[in-house]
Structure formats: C-alpha cells, structure tokens
Amino acid sequence: MSLRPRRTSIPPGEVEITAVRSQGAGGQNVNKVASAIHLRYDIRGSSLPAEHKARLLASQDQRITRSGVLVIKAQQHRTQELNRQEAWDRLQEAVDAVAEPPRLRKPTKTPFGEKVRRLADKRRRADIKLRRSGRDPDD
Structure with missing residues (x-):
C-alpha cells in the first residue's frame, strides 16, 4: 500500500490479467495451482492523458516492454486473489508516480x-x- 493518494483511475477493461504457475519452492501446490498473476497494461492504448503516457513511457522502468506494455508479475502470496490485488496496487502506484509532473530544478x-x-x-x-x-x- 502506498501513502500517495490515488490520482488516476484505471478502467479494468484496459488491463489484461492472466493466472500462471508461480516459480520457486512450494512443492506440490506450486506445481498444480496457478496462483501467480501476470498483469499487462498497454500504455499507448490506454485512456491515460497524453502527458501521463509520455512520462510513463520515458521512465526507466524495466517492466515496460519496447512496445509500450507494462508487465507486472505478482507471486508473493499463496492465493490468486491476494496476488491480483498486489499486481493491481503496483500498477496503480506506477501510474500515480507519473501523474504529478516532476519539479523543475531552480538553478x-x-x-x-x-x-x-x-x-x-x-x-x-x-x-x-x-x-x-x-x-x-x-x-
């Protein structure tokens, strides 16, 4: 949870959420349950304001692909619901981070x-x- 207030709403229809199997230790549960979440958000095709899109695409975030898709993988929790919520929160945090223009340095x-x-x-x-x-x- 971020301390920053939510500035931009993201329509759920613009986000593609896929459940996949988690990586790492966990035994039989990991091998048969798709509890990890892949969240894909097409920045260029989104309804964000143009300046938000430009700042998000210009950011050095390694989760953004060359085609302008923000990919978030959440697999920390054991349940799909908690991972889905965590992925959504991280997406909201990334969008909110660029919602406010950076302060210009006063020389x-x-x-x-x-x-x-x-x-x-x-x-x-x-x-x-x-x-x-x-x-x-x-x-």
Missing part, C-alpha cells in the same frame, strides 16, 4: 566564497604534488 549560483575556497584548495594540492616531485614551487 542557483555557486557562492563566491565557495569558489575562492575551492581554488585555494586546488593551489594547495598542486604545491604539495609539486614539492613531491623535487621541483621548487616558486618556479
């Missing part, structure tokens, strides 16, 4: 004193290295 100027200190430190380091080589720093 600031480096303070004059900071520049002076940095240059003085550079001179000091250069003198130390010059003395190590055996040369005179005054030359």
Whole structure:
C-alpha cells in the first residue's frame, strides 16, 4: 500500500490479467495451482492523458516492454486473489508516480566564497604534488 493518494483511475477493461504457475519452492501446490498473476497494461492504448503516457513511457522502468506494455508479475502470496490485488496496487502506484509532473530544478549560483575556497584548495594540492616531485614551487 502506498501513502500517495490515488490520482488516476484505471478502467479494468484496459488491463489484461492472466493466472500462471508461480516459480520457486512450494512443492506440490506450486506445481498444480496457478496462483501467480501476470498483469499487462498497454500504455499507448490506454485512456491515460497524453502527458501521463509520455512520462510513463520515458521512465526507466524495466517492466515496460519496447512496445509500450507494462508487465507486472505478482507471486508473493499463496492465493490468486491476494496476488491480483498486489499486481493491481503496483500498477496503480506506477501510474500515480507519473501523474504529478516532476519539479523543475531552480538553478542557483555557486557562492563566491565557495569558489575562492575551492581554488585555494586546488593551489594547495598542486604545491604539495609539486614539492613531491623535487621541483621548487616558486618556479
């Protein structure tokens, strides 16, 4: 559950949910019960606003395929219902993360004193290295 309020509603008809067998340990139950959920959400074909789509497609989320489909696999829980809810929550979280435009950085100027200190430190380091080589720093 995210602390971020839900900003965008996702129509259930735009989401493709498939039940598959889970991976990993679990014995006989894992081998015969399809409790994991694959959720597929076509970003380009969705009803999201254009700027939301663009931000979601531009994000570096590895769950987004080249064709613009967000694939979420939920298999942490033993029941299909809990995995379905977890996958849906993760989808909602991904969409809500791009619903708010990123804050633009306000460029600031480096303070004059900071520049002076940095240059003085550079001179000091250069003198130390010059003395190590055996040369005179005054030359």
